[in-house]
Amino acid sequence: MSNSGPILNFEGIKKVKGIKGKDILNIAVNENIYISSICAGRGSCAKCRVIIKKGEENLSPLTNLEKTYLSKEELEQGYRLACYTKVIGDGEILIYIPPESRAEPQKMLISGIQVKVKLNPVVKKYFLKLPKATLEDMRQDWERICDVIKENYGLKDLSISYEALINLPNVIRESQWCITVVVRDNKEVLWIEKGDTTARLFGFAIDVGTTKLAGYLVDLNTGEVLASTSYPNPQATYGGDVASRVAFAMKDQKNLSLLNKLVIDATNEMIMELCEKAKVKPEEIYEISVAGNTAMHHIYFGINPKYIGLSPYLPTIGQGISIKAKELGIKVNKEAYTYGLPNIAGFVGADAVADILASGIHKSDELSLLIDIGTNTEIVLGNKDRLVSCSTPAGPAIEGGHIKYGMRAEIGAIEHVWIDPETHEAGYKVIGDVKPRGICGSAIIDTVAHLYKANIIDSNGTFRSNLNSKRIKRDTANTEYVIAWADETAINRDITFTAKDVREIQLVKAAIRTGVNAVMDYMKVTPKDIKRLYLAGGFGTYVDPQSARTIGMYPDIPLERVRFVGNAAGAGAKAALISKEIREEAEEVRKKIEYLELSIYPKFLEIFMKATYLPFKEDLGFPI
């Protein structure tokens, strides 16, 4: 390790070289040092807490958001959020990762920053010194450029964008015949600039989530994310989940236009914000890459998602598309393209393609199962020879919907629950270490798993009637288990989990398990054949895999085979922005993968019925 430059000493773990401008989370992840993170460094989960013991002068100053997320005492103790804290100076920084921030070993967060991608963006810049036009060398402007670019860089048969063409005569002469051309895909000259601007080449990647937009400004010369931001998806007002959003868009062409405009406007705002942050001009952005589920993709590109919502649930286009950003109203370089990652099916979108790329199952010899858990859950089974996918509407319970005290995974949500099988007493952990307001998806799964393991509910999901615990409250309408007593909570009410909540989760897990078993049945494999289980998506990343297995969400697969894929859509969008090969890989995955429509799968109902049991009808011998 060189002596100059910043050093990050992760106390008790290892010393690593720091990189100025990068945040601690980013550096740690790249060094395989785990720090808790749910939002993958987007600054919204407040989980990446670290304590700076020395060298704070080499770090970016405390931000207002950190002041909000961290308590006074914590701030005094030197707490920072790792993803907000950038290395800015040379010298050693001593960082302590407190126990609450140590990622549990099985939670291998594979977020975008960890996927290694060979830098090879679809747009490139070339500096050209043109021979000056004279009466002895009367090549036309464009021919002159073509000749030099062919000679110096071997590029042939280029076309030129309209805006570049009309600017061409002035640009080459005002720059004394020294120009930089921006070439896309070795085919089209998008833009021509005066002088040597090769150092400045930028792209924008966006993960269009149903509830959240995450945007990344990327330096295409280095692949570095220069700035990132996340916005709520402004479409949420018109439908919180995909189905209601699609229903709204279907009603009227105007509704579609409205949803499209909202997300495009938000994109433009994000671009403005990031450009300002990183001192980049929007017109220096030459490529945009978009990943999201199929419905979000279609609305983003102004394609009616109507038929995704109607049987047979088809996307209009599956393959990756490149549309001029100006056609979409995105304000970047006038001739930049917007690339949409491919979709597999109406409910298996680019986000699932990104999961596959991130997990690498499409290149692996081992048979792997991938489950991206969400209100719509995508399931992929296969290896490098064959891939089968399906999707299943798991419903909103996974995000806290339809659950009495359910809430999203935000500050104040109970995120983990455990129940003592002897005493039936509960323990829990709250996001942000504040008083709880409710329980989020991961804790909901924990609760059902622990109620079952503690024998409080049976395999039908019914509360046993013979139990006597103050935690179990019964009235005529419902039975419920108290997770947190009123005085421990921020809402001054008992936070409970009801018999009805249990049934909701039984249906969710039945839906998911049906998909899993259907693809297994279709491919004629047993749990023993599955060498890897990838839990993917925002939810999959922080669900306790043991709890999920206990309730039978997936088959009997040893926990050491479980891996986590964070929310891969953002990583996919970034990877596709900086790598043509990733685009090709995505396209290959799309072409290769089979899609199984569950609703017409012959054994669908049979599997579903069995899957409602805890953990699974034929798996009662299953190790819990």
Place this chain on the structure above:
Amino acid sequence: MSNSGPILNFEGIKKVKGIKGKDILNIAVNENIYISSICAGRGSCAKCRVIIKKGEENLSPLTNLEKTYLSKEELEQGYRLACYTKVIGDGEILIYIPPESRAEPQKMLISGIQVKVKLNPVVKKYFLKLPKATLEDMRQDWERICDVIKENYGLKDLSISYEALINLPNVIRESQWCITVVVRDNKEVLWIEKGDTTARLFGFAIDVGTTKLAGYLVDLNTGEVLASTSYPNPQATYGGDVASRVAFAMKDQKNLSLLNKLVIDATNEMIMELCEKAKVKPEEIYEISVAGNTAMHHIYFGINPKYIGLSPYLPTIGQGISIKAKELGIKVNKEAYTYGLPNIAGFVGADAVADILASGIHKSDELSLLIDIGTNTEIVLGNKDRLVSCSTPAGPAIEGGHIKYGMRAEIGAIEHVWIDPETHEAGYKVIGDVKPRGICGSAIIDTVAHLYKANIIDSNGTFRSNLNSKRIKRDTANTEYVIAWADETAINRDITFTAKDVREIQLVKAAIRTGVNAVMDYMKVTPKDIKRLYLAGGFGTYVDPQSARTIGMYPDIPLERVRFVGNAAGAGAKAALISKEIREEAEEVRKKIEYLELSIYPKFLEIFMKATYLPFKEDLGFPI
């Protein structure tokens, strides 16, 4: 000949089969029956006079413009203008071509309608019956289309335009899965329509002349021109000729935008007019083709023509370009392209490429010389092995500019002049057979030739002082020859030709002859090697080749080797609209042709000096 359908009996010439909807001029030209025409059937020259002796009930009714162009007596005698008169009914029509309308044999008008082009437009329509989407056949909309079009028509790797994509899901379902796709260049699906619309496929060709725009609405299924129109080029207000137009555009980006807007607006008006006439919707036009000189081309596409006007006089782009019509503001199908024919050099444009294609010299074994005479004159020498071009600014005299009684070739212009060498008396012929108002280019050349042949001027262009004729008026300032006496004219003044006028024409012909001799010198050929001389362009079509040779505009080439190429730009635009092969040929011509810059040609001044003499310094033995 079949008995049903219309028959056109050209009295004393031959009987031919008529085609309903076509005009008499068109039919005659296709049958090699010559009827006078300067405007190539655009309805502006009033030269295509014919007398209908029988069967007028089978013809379209007399138009208002014909009533303007023809006198009362003529109308009573059955005069019509052939290009206005369409065959509409069955039965025989007896047509007499009066002597004034019989094209002189050497005036082989090769207008667009005569160039035979294999029909193979760049856009084509395909009708597809798609298998309906079901849960058993879940191919995405676009994939489904690709599969069927590949299976039925062998087209692969198609892309889809943005507007077509966003309309796709609704169109295919609302049409019960029966659609027509519009494909460009076997590559891009431009548009998708409901049901079978293959019968309706249209294109628009425009010849962007410096003074006139000629537009043609073409049925791309048949290659037929459905309707045509011509407008004055509205840019003329800002500069009558190319040089002044370019000078205006150079001054300010706003000027360029203004000129561009004027021509685009006119294009839109033409399209509206023609569509209305032919009952075609503008959105059924899927391709536009544009030909014009390089400056007009650049302004049309919004490219600054500044550097065409400044040494080394370079176009920005030479190769044929395809730009979306919407980028230019042309209101046709939203995804249609506008194709611009290739340019060779700043002053050798697509109009010259069209000349070459029309003459066929690029495919001929014979060495041919082509001269497109105009205020800027293009010269091409060569054959299928080699082509050399140059251009020379001949000045406005050719269009009547800087000539005392000069005028454009319009009604009232003297178009031919002859002088009796004995009596020195003059005869002349006026366009429209009215009283003359002035003399146009062809008569100007005649006048100089006849003054020289009649020994009134010497080879220096000087009026001989020893002549005594009332036609020669001398005053202290000038000497002039009276072509028409005041009482014969519509202006009540003598129409004369002055010594200064002679000098103007000496300079014009010197410029042209310098170009001709430079390319001959460069290619090391003598007049004897030249097997064909093509006189091209609006002017070249009606100049008397003998007069032109007499003054030495071109070398001693026997008159039987002379051929005429009409204004080929319109024909070129139409041919490129209906034929991919023509576009390829044009591109090959562009790539192959050499351009000789006269101003730096070593012998330029030497040749020019000699060329000012009548007919040419070293050619005094030349047969006149």
